[in-house]
Amino acid sequence: MRKISLVLVALLLFFTCCNQPERSPDEVRIRLATEPETLSPVSYSDAGGLQVINLLFQSLLSADLATDQMKPFLANRMPIVERQDSVTLFTYELREEASWADGSPVTAADVAFTLKVLKAPLLNNEQLRPQVAFIQDISVSPENPKRFTLVAKGYTPEMELLTGDFFILPAYLFDPDGLMKSVAVKDLNGDLSELENNDNLKRYAAKFNTPDFGRNPALLQGSGGYVLEKWANGQYLTLKRKDDWWGNTTANTGHLTANPERITFQIIPENTTALLALKNRQLDVLDNISADEFEDLRKDKSFLQEYALYTPDAYEFVYAGINTRLPKFSDKRTRQAIAHLLDVNSVIKVSQQNYATPTVGPVPPSVKAYYNNNLQPYPLNTAKATELLKAAGWEREPQGWFKNINGKRVQLTLTVNYRAGNTTYENAAIILQQHAAELGIPVQVQGLENSLLSDKLKSHDFDLFFRSLSGNPFVFNFQPLFHTSFAGIGGPNYTGVGTPESDRLLLAINETADPAEKAKLLKRLQEVLYEEAAFISMYYQKERLAAHRRFENLHISGLKPNYDVSAFRLKE
Structure with missing residues (x-):
């Protein structure tokens, strides 16, 4: 059945491509995972649509x-x-x-x-x-x-x-x-x-x-270098370069580009089908390749003769959040002990095939001016975790770890929540569960539907959760995540982290315009967050994409969509 299904996929791709206009020499073909609902520059709702609108x-x-x-x-x-x-x-x-x-x-x-x-x-x-x-x-x-x-x-x-x-x-x-x-x-x-x-x-x-304002080529004409030439529902969208576009005559503006004559976005929902289209040379660019498939492509010498592979540092990171409001986690030494059981390196190896960079905080390691290199990510260290738990007043008994809190005998247990269906978070939860078990700490792993998980975080009904956040290298306004004024019910400071010093740092970071002073403040904030161990930044992801070698000037970036197709040039 597998061979038959692959043949059918190949035939479908063949007929789809045959129905398209004849390919020009410098046309770039890109995969879209979902067909845009609209190309309205006001009401777009997906990343694929945004990528097209930007042109x-x-x-x-x-x-x-x-x-x-x-x-x-x-x-x-x-x-x-x-x-x-x-x-x-x-x-x-x-x-x-x-x-x-x-x-x-x-x-x-x-x-x-x-x-x-x-x-x-x-x-x-x-x-x-x-x-x-x-x-x-x-x-x-x-x-x-x-x-x-x-x-x-x-x-x-x-x-x-x-x-x-x-x-x-x-x-x-x-x-x-x-x-x-x-x-x-x-x-x-x-x-x-x-x-x-x-x-x-x-x-x-x-x-x-x-719908006209989101689909009609006669209305979708902005100041960019391209116009919408054709939209074949469920199949592809083709953009054509404008004749005599004003940006091509602008002096000293190398970032304003419209180089390819045509850009075609192939609508291919299935990742397996998209990878097959890439291998069949029907796509020039494919991003969001799974780690396993990317590893296979790296070993394919025939493929690498025509395609180059890229792994730019993304601005999306995975973190663990601990509820500091719960008495059992109120001592930061307890939270630090848990941080030593996360085993970030194993999580990266299992779920990312090592295509990720460990981090000490929410500032990307790639932003070297603001990243605190004096800190080191929490390593797996069960001996250190044991030492920290004892220092925090926990006592090891045959049934587990116990502590008297507010006159009650409390056992140290963990319920780990994550978005159901996300294997990255699930792997991280299982790895934590395994290392905690070595110390006699019971950990329950619980995948939740996304809206239910959000409700639990907003109402502070959790022990520990795994999630990811996307950022950028332009703005470092962390107040909503870490300032105590955002720690109430419904606020985005889910963990409740925050000290008088961190509150002052967050305000000062937003006020200063001096890069040197901002760097000093951000590095100190990373130290405070690292020590508090409530919002534990684990690693920044790497993107994984392939692009045909006949093109140069790709502008590979960690920012979505990870390349600038308008800048592509045919190699001479």
């Missing part, structure tokens, strides 16, 4: 995957930031040459229109509306239609990124009747119930909320 539309700022740095895209430079008492002003200027598909210039009026679409009621903008809620108004320069100032409420370190991190929409194309002109950005704050009766807004919402 059609642009934001003021974006990540340059060649350097993993934030750079100006539609803006001609990073914003000028002016902090006042209760507001912060971010002043931008758009690139002089930036233009839309019809040749008209991108102006501040388009930015204002975009903010209205993102903030207004009745529109399908629920995903992005909270992201721009802090932007209270926009002021356009009367002398320069490409210069404007965003007025933000308060200040947080991620505001600079967020003021530039949304796709700018062409007002001429998205609102040809000017229905949104009667709405002002400053009126889109607070209670918006009265605006829901605005006739123009209701008329616009009726148009904007239709």
Whole structure:
């Protein structure tokens, strides 16, 4: 049956490819695991859709995957930031040459229109509306239609990124009747119930909320270097490079690219099918390859003649969280003992085939300026764990470890929760269970449906859990995770970790703009978190992808999607 099923898969791939347009020499073919629900730059809901939209539309700022740095895209430079008492002003200027598909210039009026679409009621903008809620108004320069100032409420370190991190929409194309002109950005704050009766807004919402704004190639035309050429449902999406795109004529902006003539996204839900398509040379790029399959590809000499393999350091890490509110875990020495039983190296070997990097905290080891190299990840050490448990007042008895807490005799036990179906977390839980058993500590392993796990964490109904978090190298605002003001029921500080010193450090990290001072504060924060051993960062993952060797200038990165397909060039 296995051979038959593989033959059928190969035939399906063959017929799918035959139905596509003839392949141009520099066309790049990429796999999408799921078909995008929409390509709307406002209401997209999946990573694949976002990858496509990034080639059609642009934001003021974006990540340059060649350097993993934030750079100006539609803006001609990073914003000028002016902090006042209760507001912060971010002043931008758009690139002089930036233009839309019809040749008209991108102006501040388009930015204002975009903010209205993102903030207004009745529109399908629920995903992005909270992201721009802090932007209270926009002021356009009367002398320069490409210069404007965003007025933000308060200040947080991620505001600079967020003021530039949304796709700018062409007002001429998205609102040809000017229905949104009667709405002002400053009126889109607070209670918006009265605006829901605005006739123009209701008329616009009726148009904007239709599928056309997420599927129609005539509407999906932004300032990016590509247009949507064809969308064959369930099969593929093809993007075509614009003729005479403005970004190709921009001086000194190597991060603005549109090199391949065509980019085709093949929709292949099954990982096995996607890997077969790669081996059959029907894909040029494949990411998210499983560790076992990646190891097999590394041994395939024939495959490696045509494809290169990459393992960039990702910005996603796995961690263990311990509930410090429970009396049995209130002593940090008890938590440190558990940290010595996690055996991070074995977890990496079993679940990641060693494609991961141990870490001492939530700062990625790849961000060398801010990572604390003076610390070492907790090693497996049952003798040290025993010593710490005794120091914390636990006594070893034939039935296990016991301690008198608040007048009650308490046994040290652990219930480990993780998202059911995730083998990485399951392996980590079993490895902890095995090492704890050597010391006589009973551990119950319990996989939970994701929503139930989230409910337990928010209500503080847990002992220990495994989870992962994604970050970036641009902002290090850890307040929601570690500040005690976020440790209440429903707050994101699930473990309850926090000391007066760590609270002060978190606030200072967000306030300072000096890199040297930020590095000093972040390294001290890592020391405090390491010692508290409540939020135990275990390892940062490595991505695993393959790309055809006929291309160069791939801009391999730990940031999703881990490469910049717009930069691909054919080797000469």
